[in-house]
Amino acid sequence: MLRVLARYHRARIIHHQRIPFGLWHDVCQRVDVLRRLTAPERARLRLLTTLFLHEKRINGVQGLVLNREMEVIIAAQACVLILNLGPNQFDGWVEVVVYPDAFRVPLGALYGHGLDDNGLVDEGEQTLDGESWQHGPVILSWASIEQELASEGRGRNLILHEFSHKLDMLNGRANGFPPLHPEMDLQRWSRVLNQAFIRLQEQVFHDEPGCIDDYAATNPAEFFAVISEYFFMSPSVLQHYCAEVYEQLCAYYRQDPLSRYAVLPAVTQ
Ligand SMILES: [Zn+2]
Structure with missing residues (x-):
């Protein structure tokens, strides 16, 4: 019953608060990963983005004032990940914090308890x-988002x-193993991604030139997060680096971004 009510509530939001067409069109033209989508995909993304903007709070800090276009740029790109997974994938949290520029955090906050590998309090910053x-x-830096839009x-x-x-955190701490779909083979995912990760670590250790960012x-x-970036932004690079990894991400995200690069459609929706 609750699920039916939630669906009804979301349907009303989509109907009454849909992102205005002109703003949506402008953002789709400005953002590379959105320009690449097909017209039906962009239409579906517009609905997901509308829900995202209703259910999440996107707050600028340190004097950053976010206008509606900036919010849509953030929300729409986030929703590209869940285009074929559904809005529930982002349940369980509400806030997006946007700094004007890169921000500093205590190392302790990064690793959870403020302790380094030796159990000592880590007072450094990153x-x-x-x-x-x-x-x-x-938490995001708007300067980085703008820089990526330009380049x-x-x-x-x-x-x-x-x-x-x-x-990745839907089933616990981030570990590169998000909850997979019933039709996916867990052991295959684990083997393919582990092998690719170890190969990359060896390449980095031996300072071999590679096409995937060392990070x-x-x-x-971080391996899962970075290959997810490549999957949507430069799918041919990821497929060239490791076709099996690319296939696993196709199965996980239920998308095939390479297919969008054959013909670049005009933005009409
Ligand atoms: Zn990361």
Whole structure:
């Protein structure tokens, strides 16, 4: 019954609060990953983005004032991840915090308890462009988002990165193993991604030139987030790097971004 009510409530929001067409069209033209979608995909994304904007709070901090276009740019790219997964994938948290620029956090906050590997209090700081908290907010730097819009990302996308961590956290701490669909083979996912991660770590260790950003070798959680960025932003690079990884992400996201790169459609919706 509750599920029926929730569906009815969401249907009313979509009907009454849909993002105005002109604003939606402008954002789709401005954002590379949205331009690539087919017209039916963009129409579906508009509904998901409408729900996202209703159910989440996107707050600028340190004097950053977000206008509606900035909010749609963030929400729409986040929703690309769940285009074929549904809005429930982002349940369980509400806040997106946007800093004007990169922000500093204590290292202790990053690793949970304020302790380093030796059990000592870690008082250092790190500068970040983005961060995702389990059951908490997603934190982003607007300067990084704008920079990626201008350069069309070149394979990287902060919003896709941070929100893919949120999907990874649906079954516990981020570990590169999000809840898979019933039709997927868990052992195959684990084998394919582990092998690719270890191969990348070896390439980085031996300083071999690779096509995937070294940051993916940090740990399995970052590997999943970075390959998710490539999957949507530069799918041919990821497929060239490891076709099996690309196939696993197609099965997980239920999308095949490479197919969109054959013909670049005009934005009409
Ligand atoms: Zn990350």
